[in-house]
Amino acid sequence: MSDSKVSRHLAVTMLALVSCQLGLHACMSGMRVGIPLLALSENYSKLSLGFVVASFAILPAILALKFGRMTDRLGYHLPSFLSATMALTGTLLLVLSQDLWAMIIAASFCGAGSGFGMIAIQRTASRLTSSSAERVRVFSWVALAPALGGLLGPLLAGSIIDHWGFRAAFLSLAAFPVMSILCAAFVPREAIAHPIKGTKTVPESSLELLRDLPLRRILLINLVVVASWDAHGFALPILGHERHFSATAIGAVFAAYSSATLLVRLILPFVSQYLPKRYLLIGSLSIVGGIFSLYPFLPSVWMLMIGAAIFGCVLGVVTPIIMTFLHESAPPHRQGEVLALRSMLNQTSLTVLPLLYGVVGGLSGAATMFWVMSAALFMAAWQSRYFSYQVAEPQHKTASVN
Structure with missing residues (x-):
């Protein structure tokens, strides 16, 4: 062909x-x-x-x-x-x-x-x-x-x-x-390798996947990104309420974030081949960490909208890169399981984290939430420096389709 x-x-x-x-x-x-x-x-x-x-x-x-x-x-x-x-x-x-x-x-x-x-x-x-x-x-x-x-x-x-x-x-x-x-x-049908009839396979534990250091590291970074998205959605209304912004103004900040995320995802497929994934991931996480550290000091709705737009752009870039590293770190026959593990961790965190944010926000306000999340993002950026050495490119052969 x-x-x-x-x-x-x-x-x-x-x-x-x-x-x-x-x-x-x-x-x-x-x-x-x-x-x-x-x-x-x-x-x-x-x-x-x-x-x-x-x-x-x-x-x-x-x-x-x-x-x-x-x-x-x-x-x-x-x-x-x-x-x-x-x-x-x-x-x-x-x-x-x-x-x-x-x-x-x-x-x-x-x-x-x-x-x-x-x-x-x-x-x-x-x-x-x-x-x-x-x-x-x-x-x-x-x-x-x-x-x-x-x-x-x-x-x-x-x-x-x-x-x-x-x-x-x-x-x-x-x-x-x-x-x-x-x-x-x-969608073409995938050629799946079925086990030989009569043989018994012992199910592999999902916990075994977490023994792999690169996979464990990228799942942790993914959780930090999910937590930052959740903290952003939770803390921004609190910050806006503390500053007596209108509901329309707070909605405009969220609209700036959503629009920027969609825009960068429209552009990224055309420029991704020119982007160094490792440095882009490090830089993106560092930029978001910086934005989160500055959020409590941004005085106006317009500046919050700019910060939210930058956050949306960076998040739109980070997610496909994380998914790429996740695929390359996963065993070829367990890629669906690894994606499911990521989904399970994401859903669990989205259930638990709002409760934690509610406690932190109630005790010390929105600023503390942004600063704690900023520190976590900088730590994630520091961990990202390892990936070009531990993930092969490409690591696994792809499945054929009929």
Whole structure:
């Protein structure tokens, strides 16, 4: 196959993968708007609302490792179909019933559909590449799906709720996982190596993966990045409230962050081959650490918007690089499991960290949260200096596709 045909084949496959995840994430994002609004309209308590919102992360935190192992065994298509079916079931459940238990189950299914689908898509996309530069580019394309889905799903859900009500909104969101199922047909099937019939395999413990120092280090750096994103979302409203900024002004700061993240992810696929990953990771983490240390001293909304935009740009660059290092550090036959381990750690931290931030923010204010996070980011940047020596490029052969 000529280089042009290979490039065209990869482009079609990537478009299909991004479309699959766009459908799942848009569905989940729309449900994250629709379900809490439904709970509030039904006059459920704030505690009940907390359980509903937490339900989006429950199944990904508990079952991600099992799902990751499934993708290693079965490839992309069956796991992606199961993910889309879970999301579709969640939306249709709320068309039929709108009591509290239906909301909790629907939130769990839609959160699992998006989280599990991302594991399958990231694993498949990375195994279609043959070089480190290609992986950064591919992970940049994959990262567009959550950014676009996070805009499209809530806009659709909110507008339909206002005009036609909740059932119509949930029914419209069901179109997204259906789109994911249809787009999966354009993803080539992976040639999976099955064990010889009659042989018994001993399941490998996921804890064994953490014995590998480069993998342990990149997972730790990933957790710091996730924590910084969560701290940013938690502490900025507190900082704005302390300075008596309006809700519109605080919203504008978040909009600057989201817009910058989306913009850099649109640009990164075209320039990733010219970027030195190791130094870019060190520099990006250091820049974010510096931004976090300066946040408490920024006096105006406009300066906070500039800081948030820089943070969004850097985060948009860091995530594909972390995913590339994660792929190259993982054993070839356990890449789905490693991605699932990352997802499980992320979901757990997103559940636990807000409680910690609440304690710290309540005791000493938003400034302390930013400074603690700044120190953690500088430590992560220091750890990043090891990667070019411990991760081969490329380390593993990619899987063939038919």
